[in-house]
Amino acid sequence: MIENIWNRIISWFRDRSERRRLIRSFNDAARDAFVAGETPAMLVASISKGDSAYRHYFSKWLASGFRLKVLSGRPLTREEMIFIGTSILNDEQLVRRLYVLGWDTLEIYGENSTSGFKWKLSDFISQIHVIGSQNS
Amino acid sequence: MEDNNIIFEPVDIDMSSQSKKEPVVFKQPIPGRYRNKYEELIEKCAPENFMDPYDAKKVDVANELYSLLLDTRVDDHPTLNVLRKRAVDELGIKISTERLYQELLQVCNPKQYTGDNYNRDLLSLSNEVYLLILQNADDIFALEDIWRQAQPIYDDYKCRQEELLQRKQEREKETLQRQQEREKADNKEFAVFIFFCLIVLFLAIIAAFC
Numbered sequence: 001m002i003e004n005i006w007n008r009i010i011s012w013f014r015d016r017s018e019r020r021r022l023i024r025s026f027n028d029a030a031r032d033a034f035v036a037g038e039t040p041a042m043l044v045a046s047i048s049k050g051d052s053a054y055r056h057y058f059s060k061w062l063a064s065g066f067r068l069k070v071l072s073g074r075p076l077t078r079e080e081m082i083f084i085g086t087s088i089l090n091d092e093q094l095v096r097r098l099y100v101l102g103w104d105t106l107e108i109y110g111e112n113s114t115s116g117f118k119w120k121l122s123d124f125i126s127q128i129h130v131i132g133s134q135n136s
Numbered sequence: 137m138e139d140n141n142i143i144f145e146p147v148d149i150d151m152s153s154q155s156k157k158e159p160v161v162f163k164q165p166i167p168g169r170y171r172n173k174y175e176e177l178i179e180k181c182a183p184e185n186f187m188d189p190y191d192a193k194k195v196d197v198a199n200e201l202y203s204l205l206l207d208t209r210v211d212d213h214p215t216l217n218v219l220r221k222r223a224v225d226e227l228g229i230k231i232s233t234e235r236l237y238q239e240l241l242q243v244c245n246p247k248q249y250t251g252d253n254y255n256r257d258l259l260s261l262s263n264e265v266y267l268l269i270l271q272n273a274d275d276i277f278a279l280e281d282i283w284r285q286a287q288p289i290y291d292d293y294k295c296r297q298e299e300l301l302q303r304k305q306e307r308e309k310e311t312l313q314r315q316q317e318r319e320k321a322d323n324k325e326f327a328v329f330i331f332f333c334l335i336v337l338f339l340a341i342i343a344a345f346c
Contacts, residue, residue, distance in 0.1 A: 040164050051144075072164075074241060077270060082147060109142050118144035 015060075019101050023047065041072035043084075050105040054120040060102035066121075067107040076110040081117050084108055089124050099125050163273040168232030174210040177220055180229045181205060197226045221277075231276040240269045240279060243293045244286050253296075262289050 026045045034042040050065030070076055070084060085108045089095055098106070099121050109116025170176040181201045186194040201223055208215050223229050244266050249259035265286045272278035283290075 051146075074270070074273075077267075085147060107142075107144050109144070114141060115143045115145065117147045119147050123148070 015101060019047070022097065022101060041070050044069045044071065048107060050103070051118060054104040054122065056099070056104050056122045058100060058102050059104040064102060064104045065107050066098055066103040066105065070108065070110050072110065075113065081108050081110065085117055085119055089119060095121060095124050163271060165233040165237035165273045166230045167234050169235055170232060172210060173213070173216045173220060174205070174208070176232060177205055177216065177223060181223050181227065186227070194227055201227070233274060233276050233279055236276070236279050236283065237269065237273050240283060240286065244269060244289050258289060258292060265289065
């Protein structure tokens with residue numbers, strides 16, 4: 001039992017460090033893409049509280065939101081924000097990684113904005129799974 | 137964790153898959169800040185810009201436009217507009233939209249017609265115009281058309297800016313006046329205090345001699 005508790009503690013620390021590493025690598029990649037002119041706006045990722053209604057088995061308590069701030073130098077339209085969110089969710093590997101590391105909500109908003117959009121990550125995991133089973 | 141006051145609207149899968157079918161193209165303004173049209177055209181129509189990689193046709197056109205520009209006055213806008221159109225069509229240059237774009241966004245922001253300054257007509261016009269600005273951020277000709285359409289908004293904006301400036305100047309004047317009055321009152325108090333101290337000293341000296 002002690003070993004169990006100890007393993008849980010180790011995996012908690014490992015998860016925390018994995019999450020921080022993912023945030024850092026995402027921000028570095030987004031910055032490099034923006035500087036190279038591959039993207040018209042820069043995305044900055046951070047951890048937020050998330051939406052408790054979107055919880056799943058792996059969700060982290062009070063830290064299940066993957067929040068993206070879009071820095072484009074101007075206000076974003078509704079369609080643009082939804083497009084960005086959809087582009088992120090099209091990356092299956094990233095979505096799976098977010099899911100497994102305890103995120104359940106993807107949030108997107110523009111700089112100087114007081115509103116944004118959010119997606120339930122587990123909806124997209126089910127979609128990927130269904131597509132995979134159709135193909136096999 | 138940051139920005140806790142943001143309200144997020146949920147997006148379901150269907151809305152997301154619809155947006156996949158109609159991709160949105162970002163429009164960014166063309167960067168560059170020039171003092172005037174002439175300066176920008178002189179820089180961008182220089183024939184050496186088309187020599188690496190070498191494009192003989194464009195060098196020829198640039199040569200013609202450049203010599204016409206040298207004979208044109210800086211404030212001859214009709215001629216400069218014609219030359220600019222030719223430069224864009226024949227040389228494929230991109231005219232900077234950054235300055236006009238930023239100014240239009242500031243002047244035509246629909247938010248300024250909400251709340252206490254609510255104005256139904258101007259809000260409706262600025263709403264249409266604002267979307268057009270975002271959709272045409274890289275097209276100088278479209279932005280100039282939009283600028284002409286947005287004249288009523290610009291006139292109203294100018295009036296309000298002047299009013300704000302006037303109010304600010306009045307407020308500063310009042311603050312300065314109040315400060316001066318306070319200083320005068322403080323000086324008066326200090327003078328009275330010194331006077332009483334001198335009287336007490338004088339009485340003390342008299343008492344000492346008696």
